[in-house]
Amino acid sequence: MKLKTILVTGSSGLIGSEAVEHFDRQDHKVVGLDNNMRREFFGEAGDTLWNLERLKRATKRFSHVSLDIRNRSGIEELFKAQRFDLIVHCAAQPSHDKARDIPLVDFEVNALGTMNLLEATRQHSPEAVFVFMSTNKVYGDAPNEMAMTELETRWDYARTEDFEGVDENCRIDRTLHSLFGASKAAADLVAQEYGRYFGMKVCVFRGGCLTGPSHSGVELHGFLSYLVKVALSGGTYSVFGYKGKQVRDNIHSHDVVRAIEEFSANPRPGEVYNLGGGRGNSTSMLEAIERIEQMTGRKLDWRYVAEARKGDHICYISNLSKFRTHYPKWRITRSLDSILEEMIICERSRQTVVSV
Numbered sequence: 192m193k194l195k196t197i198l199v200t201g202s203s204g205l206i207g208s209e210a211v212e213h214f215d216r217q218d219h220k221v222v223g224l225d226n227n228m229r230r231e232f233f234g235e236a237g238d239t240l241w242n243l244e245r246l247k248r249a250t251k252r253f254s255h256v257s258l259d260i261r262n263r264s265g266i267e268e269l270f271k272a273q274r275f276d277l278i279v280h281c282a283a284q285p286s287h288d289k290a291r292d293i294p295l296v297d298f299e300v301n302a303l304g305t306m307n308l309l310e311a312t313r314q315h316s317p318e319a320v321f322v323f324m325s326t327n328k329v330y331g332d333a334p335n336e337m338a339m340t341e342l343e344t345r346w347d348y349a350r351t352e353d354f355e356g357v358d359e360n361c362r363i364d365r366t367l368h369s370l371f372g373a374s375k376a377a378a379d380l381v382a383q384e385y386g387r388y389f390g391m392k393v394c395v396f397r398g399g400c401l402t403g404p405s406h407s408g409v410e411l412h413g414f415l416s417y418l419v420k421v422a423l424s425g426g427t428y429s430v431f432g433y434k435g436k437q438v439r440d441n442i443h444s445h446d447v448v449r450a451i452e453e454f455s456a457n458p459r460p461g462e463v464y465n466l467g468g469g470r471g472n473s474t475s476m477l478e479a480i481e482r483i484e485q486m487t488g489r490k491l492d493w494r495y496v497a498e499a500r501k502g503d504h505i506c507y508i509s510n511l512s513k514f515r516t517h518y519p520k521w522r523i524t525r526s527l528d529s530i531l532e533e534m535i536i537c538e539r540s541r542q543t544v545v546s547v
């Protein structure tokens with residue numbers, strides 16, 4: 192196997208850190224870029240330095256750069272100094288709700304930051320594979336137009352042809368996105384353009400709920416991780432609207448990184464894929480709360496707020512057929528239960544460390 196030089200942006204975050212570890216294990220040279228801006232977005236609970244320290248201990252060839260993706264000249268210098276074979280772009284303002292308070296920063300990070308990286312790649316590493324982590328929020332609330340049926344603990348699609356979930360043909364305009372969805376949609380389109388217009392090996396993954404043990408879970412981002420945190424350390428979880436029956440599909444960060452790896456081994460320029468846990472890993476809020484209560488043996492304190500979050504999905508399941516067809520070796524390897532078990536173990540050990 193040819194050893195590669197890989198740039199991971201957002202390397203102290205959930206997906207970035209999983210990518211760093213995965214590719215470092217294979218002896219590739221991994222450069223991680225992260226300025227811990229998650230702390231600026233979400234306060235102390237969003238601080239990612241613990242994860243950076245963990246990565247430094249766990250890896251062999253990883254190096255870290257504290258750089259802001261909005262800093263165009265800084266990004267240019269980084270790309271001038273070395274040629275990259277793969278860029279895994281995970282740095283973002285990742286919250287739907289937070290964007291409302293910081294619309295300019297949100298756009299600068301998500302849209303312009305992505306553009307800075309794409310252009311630096313085009314100028315200095317044009318042969319590189321570029322993977323952009325987009326989001327299902329680019330579809331705005333269009334998925335809510337699908338016919339739904341109300342079951343005892345969840346909403347579901349009413350039509351059998353929708354059973355597998357939302358595919359990439361769902362429209363992305365003329366819909367309510369939230370500012371976050373709009374800034375990501377801008378980046379998503381520009382990334383596709385670098386693939387289609389310039390012929391670069393760009394991939395766009397539209398994520399469902401990406402999850403795993405390395406999330407610095409906060410109320411505004413990282414729902415399973417935050418649920419587990421509240422279950423184990425107390426506090427009250429708020430469920431917004433849709434009777435708590437809204438459905439999310441959850442994918443472990445490892446399976447996300449495996450998808451990135453599959454694409455990078457056999458890139459198809461400008462492609463867009465929905466990437467989530469699919470129907471098998473879908474859960475409603477009510478179901479997730481019940482399962483976490485069973486698994487932790489603790490009652491979760493939660494309250495119901497009747498008003499749904501603006502632009503929130505009622506039932507979102509990623510249809511994975513396109514990616515599965517293009518990359519048949521890829522599959523979901525972590526079930527929802529195993530994701531939760533791992534999160535509970537991690538949260539318990541973090542609490543032990545804090546209380547020692």
Ligand SMILES: NC(=O)c1ccc[n+]([C@@H]2O[C@H](COP(=O)([O-])OP(=O)(O)OC[C@H]3O[C@@H](n4cnc5c(N)ncnc54)[C@H](O)[C@@H]3O)[C@@H](O)[C@H]2O)c1
Nearest residue numbers: 201203204205206226227228229259260282283324398401
């Ligand atoms: N987690 C999810 O449920 C989910 C769902 C759909 C899409 N996504 C997308 O996947 C990507 C990764 O998500 P994640 O959950 O790992 O997010 P995360 O918040 O855990 O990680 C993002 C990292 O980027 C860093 N960062 C933010 N702004 C930066 C900047 N200006 N310069 C440098 N670094 C910066 C943060 O400090 C953080 O460590 C994001 O693009 C996100 O929008 C995530």
